[in-house]
Amino acid sequence: MKNSILFLLLIVSFSNLFAQETEREWKSKFEQLHQELPTPNVYRAADGAPGPQYWQQRADYKIAVKLNDENQSISGKETITYYNNSPQPLDYLWLQLDQNRRAPNNEEKLTHNFGIQDSVPGKVLMYHLQLRTRDCGMHITEVTDQKGNAMAYQIQKTMMRIDLAQPLASKGSYTFKIKWWYNINNTQEIGGRSGYEHFAEDNNNVYVIAQYFPRMCVYDDKEGWQNKQFLGRGEFALAFGNYEVEIKVPADHLVAATGELQNSKDVLTKEQRNRLEEAKNASVDP
Numbered sequence: 001m002k003n004s005i006l007f008l009l010l011i012v013s014f015s016n017l018f019a020q021e022t023e024r025e026w027k028s029k030f031e032q033l034h035q036e037l038p039t040p041n042v043y044r045a046a047d048g049a050p051g052p053q054y055w056q057q058r059a060d061y062k063i064a065v066k067l068n069d070e071n072q073s074i075s076g077k078e079t080i081t082y083y084n085n086s087p088q089p090l091d092y093l094w095l096q097l098d099q100n101r102r103a104p105n106n107e108e109k110l111t112h113n114f115g116i117q118d119s120v121p122g123k124v125l126m127y128h129l130q131l132r133t134r135d136c137g138m139h140i141t142e143v144t145d146q147k148g149n150a151m152a153y154q155i156q157k158t159m160m161r162i163d164l165a166q167p168l169a170s171k172g173s174y175t176f177k178i179k180w181w182y183n184i185n186n187t188q189e190i191g192g193r194s195g196y197e198h199f200a201e202d203n204n205n206v207y208v209i210a211q212y213f214p215r216m217c218v219y220d221d222k223e224g225w226q227n228k229q230f231l232g233r234g235e236f237a238l239a240f241g242n243y244e245v246e247i248k249v250p251a252d253h254l255v256a257a258t259g260e261l262q263n264s265k266d267v268l269t270k271e272q273r274n275r276l277e278e279a280k281n282a283s284v285d286p
Contacts, residue, residue, distance in 0.1 A: 041221075043055065043221040044221065044222070053087075054221075055085040055086055055087070055221070056085060056220070056239070056240060057082070057083060057084065057085055057086065057216075057218070057219050057220075057239045057240075058082075058083040058085065058239055058240055058241050059080060059081070059082050059083070059215075059216040059238075059239040059240075059241040060080070060081045060083075060241045060242045060243075061078055061079070061080055061213070061215075061241065061242070061243050061244070061245075062078060062079040062244045063076060063077075063078040063213055063243065063244070063245045063246065064076060064077055064078070064245075064246040064248070065212065065213070065245070065246070065247055065248070066248040066249075067207065067209075067247070067248065067249045067250070067253070069205060069249075069250050069253070071183075072183065072184045072186070072196055072205065073181060073182065073183050073184060074181060074182055074184060074209065074212055075180070075181040076179070076180055076181070076212070076213060077177065077178065077179045077180075078177065078178050078213055078214065079175060079176075079177050080175065080176055080177075080178070080216065081173055081174070081175045082168070082173060082174050082175075082176075082216060083172075083173045084168045084169065084170060084171065084172050084173065084174075085170075085171065086170060086219065086221070087170050088170060089167035089168060089169050089170060090164070090167060090168040090219070091163070091164060091167050091168075092161050092162060092163045092164055093161070093162045093164065093168075093174075093216070094159060094160070094161050094162075094216075094217040094219075094225045094227045095159070095160045095161075095162065095178075095214045095215060095216055095217060096158060096159065096160075096214070096215050096216075096217055096230060096236060097138045097140075097155065097157075097158050097159065097160050097214055098138075098158060098211035098215075098230050099136065099137060099138040099182045099211060099212070100137045100138050100155075100157055100158045100230075101158055101230050101231065101232050102136035102137055102185055102190070102192075103135065103136070103137025103138070103157070104135060104137065105137075105157065106137070106157060106158070134183055134185070134186070134190075135183060136182060136183045136184065136185045136190075137182060138180055138181075138182045138214070139180060139181050139182060140153070140155065140160065140178065140179070140180050140214070141179045141180060141181065142177070142178065142179040143162060143176065143177070143178050143179075144176065144177050145165075145175075145176050145177075146175045146176065146177070148177075151163070151164075151165075151176060156229075157229055158229050158230040159217070159227050159229065159230075160214065161227075162176065178214050180213070180214060182212075184196050184207065184209070186198065187208075193208075193210070194208045194209055194210035194211065195207075195208065196208075215238060216238070216239050217236075218236070218237050218238065218239055219239075243259065245257075245259065261276075264276065
């Protein structure tokens with residue numbers, strides 16, 4: 001009798017489990033998108049399209065950077081003009097310091113998992129154990145307003161908050177300046193999609209540089225400031241804006257970058273300029 005009761009209970013339990021799984025599967029296919037899309041309002045329609053009062057922030061940059069080949073570092077300064085197109089005033093501004101993912105106090109290493117294998121290359125072990133002797137984090141040396149007055153700021157790992165003396169009013173703009181530097185990571189030692197690689201036989205370096213300047217976080221009507229820490233996996237949206245960039249490198253370096261070259265006669269030979277024009281007019285079609 002006890003065995004029969006136990007058997008009956010098992011049947012009931014499996015039946016309930018099957019019903020729950022069936023219901024869960026049904027909900028995953030037909031449930032409403034309450035979590036995926038915000039409540040519709042004047043800024044966003046129910047399908048996520050822009051509403052009649054939709055707005056976006058804007059950030060314009062004037063950047064001057066220098067590649068220091070003798071010690072593999074970047075130094076730079078920038079002027080940012082931030083336009084507050086939102087309907088509310090802002091007491092502070094958030095910026096991303098992506099290079100701080102490689103700073104000594106970064107949290108990226110807490111996201112790694114690593115198992116000891118029979119054979120592990122030394123550079124792989126160093127990468128996972130974070131045995132780094134080179135600080136590749138971003139060093140902020142100055143934050144000032146347009147008149148050169150020092151501004152209060154706080155750095156929280158890959159994020160920096162700048163406090164404003166007066167709130168930035170809706171439809172207003174604010175201009176400020178930042179100076180910084182950082183050591184470029186050796187991709188053969190500590191990895192990274194960007195960084196530098198040294199070629200001993202030629203005694204030179206090849207650089208691939210990304211995320212090299214402090215940049216504005218997105219502020220929108222859905223989340224406010226998007227100021228989550230950058231852990232190396234995934235990317236961020238950015239505010240629309242204009243860029244004027246000056247890149248200073250040693251004379252024997254070639255630079256490939258997005259944008260439109262403004263002083264080709266100053267930095268390229270006649271043959272190089274001809275090749276550039278030929279590349280611009282070339283068609284990818286056979």
